[in-house]
Amino acid sequence: MPELPEVEALARFLTERAGGQVIARVELGALSALKTFDPPLESLRGRTIDGVTRRGKYLCVSTRDEAVPEPRWLIVHLARGGWVQWRDTVPAGRAKPGRGPLALRVGLSSGPGFDITEQGTEKRLAIWVVPDPAVVEGVARLGPDPLGDGFDxxxxxxxxxxxxxxxxxxxxxxxxxxxxxxxxxxxxxxxxxxxxxxxxxxxxxxxxxxxxxxxxxxxxxxxxxxxxxxxxxxxxxxxxxxxxxxxxxxxxxxxxxxxxxxxxxxxxxxxxxxxxxxxxxxxxxxxxxxxx
Incomplete structure (x- = not known):
């Protein structure tokens, strides 16, 4: 299971690779992973990734759109078997929900992108699209961060x-x-x-x-x-x-x-x-x- 160091490293990796890029495609591979419906997942298309941060074990992708000023976040909890796979080139065909490991595919306007995958039969990976990470119950109840500046x-x-x-x-x-x-x-x-x-x-x-x-x-x-x-x-x-x-x-x-x-x-x-x-x-x- 990815824990604090791995999720922090993934957040930094995605910020370096995807920060400042526009989301061209966002396709769900596992219907059960998506925990929200409003705003819809498709509403992320055309938005720019500001950066990726970590809260506990949650990956938090911040996006912006000058035409739609309301904040919008893609939140991912990788659970036990989840991971991020970077793709220098995203497959042309649209991802379809199925039994494979793909939970979410994000394609960027410049050509690359990343997949959120989950191995194993215990499917617990979760995805949210929200105006604020604190809307997600698991994020809202997090205790202090052991590597936070105020933690002593x-x-x-x-x-x-x-x-x-x-x-x-x-x-x-x-x-x-x-x-x-x-x-x-x-x-x-x-x-x-x-x-x-x-x-x-x-x-x-x-x-x-x-x-x-x-x-x-x-x-x-x-x-x-x-x-x-x-x-x-x-x-x-x-x-x-x-x-x-x-x-x-x-x-x-x-x-x-x-x-x-x-x-x-x-x-x-x-x-x-x-x-x-x-x-x-x-x-x-x-x-x-x-x-x-």
Missing amino acids: QAALATALAGRSGNLKSVLTDQSVLAGVGNAYSDEALHRARMSPFKPAGKLTAEDNQRLFEALRGVLSDALARAAGLPAKGLKGEKRSGMAVHGRAGEACPVCGDTVRQVAFATKSIQYCPTCQTGGKPLADRRLSRLLK
């Missing part, structure tokens, strides 16, 4: 205060922190040397400092590695930069212990016992008492 240790402490869940679940709650998902929460907890099951609302001041530094460090490092990469290179860069996420059975790069996993129905947690749980494996998330 006090802001993290406030976000976690009184939370009843464990750190893993709270860090991935988008209403608590915007943009952190399964992968970077694993990485931040590993760097902070904390169990994923430690209660989020019971951190000491020292815990909070370690977690803040780990969270900002992991996200900043990932964003720096992604800087300047084309969209097609971001997935590989994300995988190569992981210390524990997706590396169950491999050696921890810090201590050499074997990276372990706790499996859920649709996702999993990867962690290092030596670094995070006092050397003891977490056998089951419901039974584990390894909270420190």
Whole structure:
């Protein structure tokens, strides 16, 4: 799933490639992906792309038209299997809704364009055309951005205060922190040397400092590695930069212990016992008492 660093890199990539260009074509490939009807998707045609920004895990494409001064945004949530594919030349034939991975095709007046695609059978990618990103419910409820200028240790402490869940679940709650998902929460907890099951609302001041530094460090490092990469290179860069996420059975790069996993129905947690749980494996998330 694309998270904060990848979505930020995609936003910068699209701004560089598509910013200032006029939308000549906009074609839906997956009817279920479009969540709004007014204004219609077709109303984006003829508008100029001002730029692309990120809010949490949402891509936000700002457009303008001197003849229609009202603001209009194309908002995309890539969900688990979504991605952006740049095309130097957009196929001549009109995209048609079907069972393939194409969710949306945007063609630019100068010839190139980009596809929004979604792999897998779990179709959760979502698209909106709105006058303001805040109209989208998921955007409106986002918590603070961990890489935002005003985000500091006090802001993290406030976000976690009184939370009843464990750190893993709270860090991935988008209403608590915007943009952190399964992968970077694993990485931040590993760097902070904390169990994923430690209660989020019971951190000491020292815990909070370690977690803040780990969270900002992991996200900043990932964003720096992604800087300047084309969209097609971001997935590989994300995988190569992981210390524990997706590396169950491999050696921890810090201590050499074997990276372990706790499996859920649709996702999993990867962690290092030596670094995070006092050397003891977490056998089951419901039974584990390894909270420190």
